[in-house]
Amino acid sequence: MTTxxxxxxxxxxxxxxxxxxxPGPGTHIHNHNVHASLMGTVHIxxxxxxxxxxxxxxxxxxxxxxxxxxTISVAVPTRSAGPDHASQxxxxxxxxxxxxxxxxxxxITPRQAVVAILVCGxxxxxxxxxxxxxxxxxxxxxxxxxxIYESFRPGDIVRAEVISLGDQANYYLSTARxxxxxxxxxxxxxxxxxxxxxxxxxxxxxxxxxxRKVAKxx
Amino acid sequence: MADRRRINGPPGSTIxxxxxxxxxxxxxxxxxxxxxxxxxxxxxxxxxxxxxSASGSAYLEFEDSGKSGVSGLKLSCTVHGPRSLPRSSPxxxxxxxxxxxxxxxxxxxxxxxxxxxxxxxxxxxxxxxALRGAIIADRWPKSGVDIIISIIEGDQDRETSKSQGDxxxxxxxxxxxxxxxxxxxxxxxxxxxxxxxxxxxxxLVQDAGEDSTPRIVVDPIPSDxxxxxxxxxxxxxxTRDEVTNLWFxxxxxxxxxxxxxxxxxxxxxxxxxxxxxLVECLGEATS
Numbered sequence: 001m002t003t004x005x006x007x008x009x010x011x012x013x014x015x016x017x018x019x020x021x022x023p024g025p026g027t028h029i030h031n032h033n034v035h036a037s038l039m040g041t042v043h044i045x046x047x048x049x050x051x052x053x054x055x056x057x058x059x060x061x062x063x064x065x066x067x068x069x070x071t072i073s074v075a076v077p078t079r080s081a082g083p084d085h086a087s088q089x090x091x092x093x094x095x096x097x098x099x100x101x102x103x104x105x106x107x108i109t110p111r112q113a114v115v116a117i118l119v120c121g122x123x124x125x126x127x128x129x130x131x132x133x134x135x136x137x138x139x140x141x142x143x144x145x146x147x148i149y150e151s152f153r154p155g156d157i158v159r160a161e162v163i164s165l166g167d168q169a170n171y172y173l174s175t176a177r178x179x180x181x182x183x184x185x186x187x188x189x190x191x192x193x194x195x196x197x198x199x200x201x202x203x204x205x206x207x208x209x210x211x212r213k214v215a216k217x218x
Numbered sequence: 219m220a221d222r223r224r225i226n227g228p229p230g231s232t233i234x235x236x237x238x239x240x241x242x243x244x245x246x247x248x249x250x251x252x253x254x255x256x257x258x259x260x261x262x263x264x265x266x267x268x269x270x271s272a273s274g275s276a277y278l279e280f281e282d283s284g285k286s287g288v289s290g291l292k293l294s295c296t297v298h299g300p301r302s303l304p305r306s307s308p309x310x311x312x313x314x315x316x317x318x319x320x321x322x323x324x325x326x327x328x329x330x331x332x333x334x335x336x337x338x339x340x341x342x343x344x345x346x347x348a349l350r351g352a353i354i355a356d357r358w359p360k361s362g363v364d365i366i367i368s369i370i371e372g373d374q375d376r377e378t379s380k381s382q383g384d385x386x387x388x389x390x391x392x393x394x395x396x397x398x399x400x401x402x403x404x405x406x407x408x409x410x411x412x413x414x415x416x417x418x419x420x421x422l423v424q425d426a427g428e429d430s431t432p433r434i435v436v437d438p439i440p441s442d443x444x445x446x447x448x449x450x451x452x453x454x455x456x457t458r459d460e461v462t463n464l465w466f467x468x469x470x471x472x473x474x475x476x477x478x479x480x481x482x483x484x485x486x487x488x489x490x491x492x493x494x495x496l497v498e499c500l501g502e503a504t505s
Binding site for chain 2: 008009010011012013014026028030035037038039040041076092094126127128129130165167168169
């Protein structure tokens with residue numbers, strides 16, 4: 001048992017017991033102990049405040065969640081935007097279910113849009129992951145009347161959410177929320193466009209509008 | 219017809235240079251024998267982060283022994299990944315590990331080819347087995363990680379390897395170095411590992427002399443001894459007390475049944491010693 005918490009960890013190092021800590025990212029459990037899996041700095045996140053005492057005696061409350069223990073995790077400094085960071089180590093991140101990613105549309109078919117995932121969360125990805133936005137995942141309403149040609153075009157930058165690991169080649173993505181969709185589009189004339197509604201982009205120079213599934217900007 | 223398109227060498231034939239054998243050959247053949255305690259491994263230099271373009275990298279060097287013509291093993295390891303698998307490969311819910319080990323053509327006394335030969339593929343398989351027990355594979359679905367090790371200088375005594383053909387024992391030393399350096403590079407790349415795995419070699423050797431009994435030494439240099447009867451290379455996880463890879467080769471005398479386990483124990487001890495160096499190197503890299 002460690003009396004003082006170590007600040008630096010290497011894989012396999014004992015961090016604490018599972019009765020004192022919850023395992024966070026970068027750790028694993030072995031024999032009721034939390035061990036580090038990565039080489040990096042140890043962080044302890046205190047849990048949210050536990051709810052106060054129950055006022056009504058007859059009220060049935062769920063048993064206290066195990067989230068009351070502080071979460072211990074090992075973090076490797078990721079590649080940051082600022083050039084003045086001393087340790088510019090890049091760490092690869094994998095898109096996981098629920099992550100919001102930025103991607104570029106590569107090609108479209110009547111049933112799906114194939115995209116290349118560029119950024120996951122805050123990390124620019126090194127590896128080339130491919131994603132798929134199926135026609136039923138473009139919008140939340142009127143899914144049967146979606147036309148991919150009126151939602152995405154090749155070259156658009158799209159903000160989407162990962163809904164599934166998918167198969168060997170593709171992640172499955174969805175833009176079925178207000179804040180998901182095309183965030184950057186180029187018109188057929190080649191100019192930058194600005195959004196005017198949830199389904200239209202307007203070319204700044206020619207004034208023509210094109211149909212897209214637009215992400216809410218704010 | 220003369221070849222006018224290219225810049226040609228001299229038109230006649232040339233005689234390749236023939237080098238004289240080392241003058242100190244008798245000295246090396248007699249040998250001073252092993253100058254370390256039986257349970258002491260050679261000093262190592264290990265450093266991570268030497269290749270900036272790779273996800274993770276490490277460099278390992280063993281100390282030179284005192285004799286002329288024998289210098290220590292030098293290994294360079296780069297880890298690329300986790301990166302996406304090629305489109306054609308089937309879906310894999312865990313990370314796909316591929317390990318490549320290659321001797322540089324100038325690394326050993328006998329010049330090696332540019333393509334991997336079966337012994338190098340064998341080393342690669344052993345390394346993959348050793349690391350598979352340490353990596354937490356299911357944190358990285360649909361990904362692959364490539365570990366590429368280049369042996370810049372092999373662990374061979376020039377004269378002995380030519381005469382005795384002891385290359386296998388040198389490969390065991392090379393494998394244990396590869397395991398240690400790959401473990402450091404994996405930690406540098408940020409791939410989840412259960413523990414730091416280090417490699418160690420223990421051997422049953424017989425020294426010159428009429429009544430010398432075979433004894434067990436760790437981290438052997440084959441030229442130090444008259445004969446190596448058997449050796450084993452262990453990849454060991456110290457925190458979990460687990461062996462991930464065991465490679466045993468040789469001919470043990472049938473009289474002593476416990477010799478096999480004794481060799482494995484000594485190999486584990488050598489791994490623990492190597493792991494101490496590994497832990498210290500990673501600790502320096504983090505701070």
